[in-house]
Amino acid sequence: MSEPNPYWWAYTLRRAHRREHDGTLRTVLTGLIPLAVAAVLVPVVRPVFLGFLDEGSQALAPGLQGIVLRLGLLIVAVTALDVYAALIRSDERAILDLHPVDPEQVSRYLMGRTERERRWIPAAVAILLLPVAIEASVVGYTFSVIALAAVATMSFRASALMHLGAVGLAESEWAAPFLDLLRGSNPRAQAAFIYAPGAVLAATAGAVWLASLGVQFSLSNAPLGMVLVILPVLIGGLASHYVGRVSQRSWFRASPILADIDARYSALEQEDDGLRVYLEFTLRWLPERLALYVEKDLRHGWRLRRTGVTLAWAVGVLSALAGWSGSESAPVTSMVVGVLGVFALALNGVLMESDQPAFLREWLSVDKSAAMAARGIAVFGWLQAAVWLPLPVIWLRHGFLPAATSTGIVFACSIVAAVLVALCSRRPRWGLWVYLPVVAGIAGVVVTATRLGGAL
Amino acid sequence: MSAAIVFEGVRKTYGRVVAVDRVDVSIDAGAFVGLIGHNGAGKSTSLKMLMGTLLPTEGRVTVCGIDVSDNPRDARAVMGAVPEEPAVYEYLTGREFLEFVAKVRGCEGVIPALEQVGMLGDSDRLTREYSQGMRRKIALAAALLGDPKVIVLDEALNGLDPPSAARIKGVLRERVDDGATVLLSTHVIDTVERVADRVIMLAHGRVVADEVVAELAEGGLERLFLERLEATRDAR
Structure with missing residues (x-):
């Protein structure tokens, strides 16, 4: 009989201790947050993304196919980044690198841990798509949820395989000329990692498309439909089979490669540049009393929540893409993406309070009002990429007024989000519980009012 | 030699x-x-x-x-190693962390290792409650496991x-x-x-x-x- 995976054993123990430490109620409530967010988003998502439900039964099958395809690609994109953070840039490497770990067991554990911690994704999708079951078709809903769960299952495994493969690619002689073409000013090895999530998306897009077609076929009782719906699971199984083999070399090689990449980045930067963080240039326009705290928060956010901070650019791009469509509703869709994105990203500002080292709070004489305002200013700054990127796109495609209105609404939401974050930042324990329902309510009101009022 | x-x-x-x-x-x-x-x-x-x-x-x-x-x-x-800034799992006790390392290294001897670094008495506390010195001692004990x-x-x-x-x-x-x-x-x-x-x-x-x-x-x-x-x- 094979030995149980020791990494899972330790993880299970850690979770149990964490639950004892945080209390069962808090653990359960924290786990329910994504589902609660999904639930409050349903009224917002329904009119914008599930509009085909109003267009009769003929529109149902293609409508579901489209939404499953889009959600599936989104799931792949998110999980690909997640698996990269867990498997390649793993926070556990500092511990595991000292020991003769079994690379296959470690890789499977980290892949499984990520999947476990993201098991809310299929559940949240099931909640977001509930209007389909209620208003149109339980069968269509069920197949859509199964297809998206299958896509998630595939994505974790395919991402693990591709990221581990990227380690080999980063070192390979034959890939060097290609990586040099792609890398820009990054170290060569980094190019392999930068493009790996895109490669995951490209490699699995076909399976996601087939699964979405499977949903469409299933509605017409075509037997091929069910096969296509679960096809991603089969592809995931195949990818999982090769994870063990690829991990044998890649797990160990990843640490020194990453160390080299980080060191090269440091060597590339001037000493002063190494200390600078995103948006630090804005400090020169702030009064000294505020600048100190804003600088602290900009550094805190950039160093500990960089993904959340830079995602504002991704939301901006997504919103601009939504605005590029020739459809009349494109400015509204872009605005909805922007509003939801802005409120979701601002959550970083609330969560930063939990990263704050306790000694800082105890040792520094904190100017409370300045600290509060600073948090709001930092968050406001981070959100602007999501606000302004779609403006020229919508202007070009739909004219100035829709562009200005859409951007104005998202900009106003970024101010509201920043103010809310500032108010909630002083209540680390309950800030989250105040912030989430309030912004969900505001987002719902803004989106519904905009649609009903035909503001765009 | x-x-x-x-x-x-x-x-x-x-x-x-x-x-x-x-x-x-x-x-x-x-x-x-x-x-x-x-x-x-x-x-x-x-x-x-x-x-x-x-x-x-x-x-x-x-x-x-x-x-x-x-x-x-x-x-x-x-090889047993202790880096400049040793990392441990914060939500494991010192003893559990060493048990984990022993499983990974395929060895035993957690208790003697804890005794050697003088951490047996504190081994049932979570490492997140440890001082920097105590964490270092646990890391040292981990490095000694498996001779x-x-x-x-x-x-x-x-x-x-x-x-x-x-x-x-x-x-x-x-x-x-x-x-x-x-x-x-x-x-x-x-x-x-x-x-x-x-x-x-x-x-x-x-x-x-x-x-x-x-x-x-x-x-x-x-x-x-x-x-x-x-x-x-x-x-x-």
Whole structure:
């Protein structure tokens, strides 16, 4: 009989201790947050993304196919980044690198841990798509949820395989000329990692498309439909089979490669540049009393929540893409993406309070009002990429007024989000519980009012 | 006597920055060696290459004849290591963390290891409640598990209270007497003088001295360190 995976054993123990430490109620409530967010988003998502439900039964099958395809690609994109953070840039490497770990067991554990911690994704999708079951078709809903769960299952495994493969690619002689073409000013090895999530998306897009077609076929009782719906699971199984083999070399090689990449980045930067963080240039326009705290928060956010901070650019791009469509509703869709994105990203500002080292709070004489305002200013700054990127796109495609209105609404939401974050930042324990329902309510009101009022 | 640790023409560069420059060192099995040097001398870089978390730009590093770059798993199996900033799982107790390491290394002996570092009494507390010194002791205990042939310690005695430091020095000396090899990097010259048999001095990435400690006069190590450092500066 094979030995149980020791990494899972330790993880299970850690979770149990964490639950004892945080209390069962808090653990359960924290786990329910994504589902609660999904639930409050349903009224917002329904009119914008599930509009085909109003267009009769003929529109149902293609409508579901489209939404499953889009959600599936989104799931792949998110999980690909997640698996990269867990498997390649793993926070556990500092511990595991000292020991003769079994690379296959470690890789499977980290892949499984990520999947476990993201098991809310299929559940949240099931909640977001509930209007389909209620208003149109339980069968269509069920197949859509199964297809998206299958896509998630595939994505974790395919991402693990591709990221581990990227380690080999980063070192390979034959890939060097290609990586040099792609890398820009990054170290060569980094190019392999930068493009790996895109490669995951490209490699699995076909399976996601087939699964979405499977949903469409299933509605017409075509037997091929069910096969296509679960096809991603089969592809995931195949990818999982090769994870063990690829991990044998890649797990160990990843640490020194990453160390080299980080060191090269440091060597590339001037000493002063190494200390600078995103948006630090804005400090020169702030009064000294505020600048100190804003600088602290900009550094805190950039160093500990960089993904959340830079995602504002991704939301901006997504919103601009939504605005590029020739459809009349494109400015509204872009605005909805922007509003939801802005409120979701601002959550970083609330969560930063939990990263704050306790000694800082105890040792520094904190100017409370300045600290509060600073948090709001930092968050406001981070959100602007999501606000302004779609403006020229919508202007070009739909004219100035829709562009200005859409951007104005998202900009106003970024101010509201920043103010809310500032108010909630002083209540680390309950800030989250105040912030989430309030912004969900505001987002719902803004989106519904905009649609009903035909503001765009 | 066979070599436990060998650096063979090892060079590590980051672009134009040379962190370690053509280091050739061979350490026999059963030796207690101190590695000293100024900040940025290349001590941690050298130890990271020994632990396999950095790859040499040129040359190779072997542990008990195993090439660390080519066979990192086999190399880690014969080596126990404590990095400069040891990491532990915050939501495990000290004992559970060592049990985890023992499972990974396929060995036993958690209780004796806890006793050796003086942590048995605190072993059922979560490591997140530990002080920096206590975490370091748990990391040391983890490095001692499975009786590794080579023990690598990067500033591992820093932050320990004097009785704990003395106890651990004693444990390390016992391991050396049993045939293990210890490579201890430190800023504290006094520590090297007291426990090490041999001292290797790095300055600006190069080995500038390699001496038998017993052959140095009292206080001689500090004098030698300052002289060599000065000479290296002048040469640059």
